[in-house]
Amino acid sequence: MRKFLILLILLGLGLTGWVGYDYSTSGEEFARFELTGEAGSTDLISLEPSLNSMRALLSVTYEIELLAGSATAFDYSIMLTGPGGLTAFTAEGQQRDKREDNTPEYATKNLEQVLKTFAVPAPGDYVLDWRIIPDKAKVISGAISLRRNVEPLRIPYLIAGVVCFGLGVLLLIRERRKTI
Structure with missing residues (x-):
């Protein structure tokens, strides 16, 4: 489960970074x-x-x-x-x-x-x-x-990236509290 959450966080960071890069270089x-x-x-x-x-x-x-x-x-x-x-x-x-x-x-x-x-x-x-x-x-x-x-800012991808990152961090913190 922990690997999945880390992948979710990385996906969120990747999407957000890609949207920012695409916005400035399109x-x-x-x-x-x-x-x-x-x-x-x-x-x-x-x-x-x-x-x-x-x-x-x-x-x-x-x-x-x-x-x-x-x-x-x-x-x-x-x-x-x-x-x-x-x-x-x-x-x-x-x-x-x-x-x-x-x-x-x-x-x-x-x-x-x-x-x-x-x-x-x-x-x-x-x-x-x-x-x-x-x-x-x-x-x-x-x-x-x-x-x-x-190209305009790709809002749907940005929202998806922020949601993935936030959800991953939230679930990772929740999982960690359960093990303590």
């Missing part, structure tokens, strides 16, 4: 922009509705000294605007890191984050404006990539 990379400095704009990007659905991803490599408590590594703000000031998407947020003990540690970290899944509202030339403001981190490099014809 479609085809349409454009990639290397980011230099704290803020900037890209050249004009020609987009059209036949590329829908599109997804924007942010990749940042940074160095940070991790201390006890939470530290803000950097804040980011990204906006894609098109003809006539039409906004395709905006994304804002901050990256936070923390260390559990009081010993300082310098770490180089990589952030790979899906910013937004969006639809191109009208054909035309678009501009990607970005801002990455370091706080406690030193930003080494950054990039924004746009993927075209991406």
Whole structure:
């Protein structure tokens, strides 16, 4: 019985991981922009509705000294605007890191984050404006990539994965309590 429960937990983790990986890598990379400095704009990007659905991803490599408590590594703000000031998407947020003990540690970290899944509202030339403001981190490099014809998040598989994992853990704990 215990092997079955462990397989159920692994199935749940596998399904959940696969859904996350598929979500961030589906479609085809349409454009990639290397980011230099704290803020900037890209050249004009020609987009059209036949590329829908599109997804924007942010990749940042940074160095940070991790201390006890939470530290803000950097804040980011990204906006894609098109003809006539039409906004395709905006994304804002901050990256936070923390260390559990009081010993300082310098770490180089990589952030790979899906910013937004969006639809191109009208054909035309678009501009990607970005801002990455370091706080406690030193930003080494950054990039924004746009993927075209991406698949939506596969909710049924995600739910199945979470249910399998939760059920496996619950039954494993229950079985363990019976043997004690």
